[in-house]
Amino acid sequence: MRHTESDLRELLDRYGRAPSGCEPSAGLDAIVRRGRGIRRTRRAVTAGAALALAVAATGLASGPLADLLRPREAVLAQPSPAAVPAGPGADLPGTMPVVLGADRFDLSLIHSRRFETVGVGETVTFTPTSHFTGNKVVCDDPRAWVVTDLPLRGGESGGTAGRCGDLAGGHHDRLSAPSGWLEGPQSMKVWVFPADAPVREVAEAVTGCRPVVKPGGCDEAAQVRALRDPEVRRRLSLRTGERPGGWTVGIYDRPAAAEPAPGDGSPAGTGLPAEGPSAPADRRGD
Structure with missing residues (x-):
């Protein structure tokens, strides 16, 4: 109302x-x-x-x-977001030219692995097809430090060390490949350290970083030789830690039936670089 x-x-x-x-x-x-x-x-x-x-x-x-x-x-019904493309990274060559005395031939890429961090050791497993198995590392930063390590016939280890962009790679031959090399999968160890890693400081603390050519002091050649020391690599890994950084390792080989006989001038087992674009696996970087 x-x-x-x-x-x-x-x-x-x-x-x-x-x-x-x-x-x-x-x-x-x-x-x-x-x-x-x-x-x-x-x-x-x-x-x-x-x-x-x-x-x-x-x-x-x-x-x-x-x-x-x-x-x-x-x-x-909404479309999923597009995947972010990965960076191009460094490219491996398709072949590795090898010079063993008078013998010259190419190894083909049979296996590769890509890694996105540096500062720690990585193990690469592969199945060789001949006694001349080769390896090469390429890095997004060519100034990064690289050390490779693989077994030799005498039970010791050998490999290469240096700045990534300066290394042509390494390979075995009949005299350096361990017995049983073709009997199954094999492996190698690779360390990639950032370009600014304190190699000199660690080398001086562990080995004294003796100069390769006197008077050279602890120059880069002496630092490269020091990187072959396992304790130097261990301490360097602790100092740098694992950091972002891309690199790729390639394994090169050829059919066992096509193995050439190494010439008398083959430097395998001497610890000296070969005259050519690659070096036997026992090159120690010193």
Whole structure:
């Protein structure tokens, strides 16, 4: 039931006076104005609440919770993000030229592995197909330090060491490959250290970093020789830790039936570099 303003005026005029016949305790016009103000305030509050709900609903529909409010089928229908392509890295050559005295031939790439960190040793396993198995390491940073280590016929180990971009690679021959080389899988160890690794500091602490040619001091040639020491590599790994850095190792070989007989001038087993683009596996970098 709704009452008009005139009804309210009559009601207040009839019952609002005090028993002594005085005027009402509150003026009728004041009461009416107060009632109108209350109604306006209520309308404003109601409208504001409705607007806030509308804004919140819009935010939910387009904000972080939108996926939770949409049907599951719509979420599943969204395409997955595209994969980020990997960096190009360093490229291995397809062949390794070998010079053994008067014999010259090429080895083909038969196996490769890519690594994305430096500072720790990695083991590479492969199955040789001849006694002339070769290896080569290429690095994203050609100034990185590289050490390779693989078994020799006499039970000792040999390999190469130096700056990655300066190493042509190494290979076995009939005189350096261990007995049983073709009887199953073999392995080699590779260490790649960052270009700024403290090689000199570690070498001086472990070996004294004796110069290769006096007076040379602890020059880079002496540091390369020191890297052949297992304790130098161990301490260097502890100092540098494992860091991001890409490099790839390739294994090269040829069919056993095509093995050439090494010439008399083959430097295998002497510890000296071959005259050509590669060196026998027993080259020690000194």
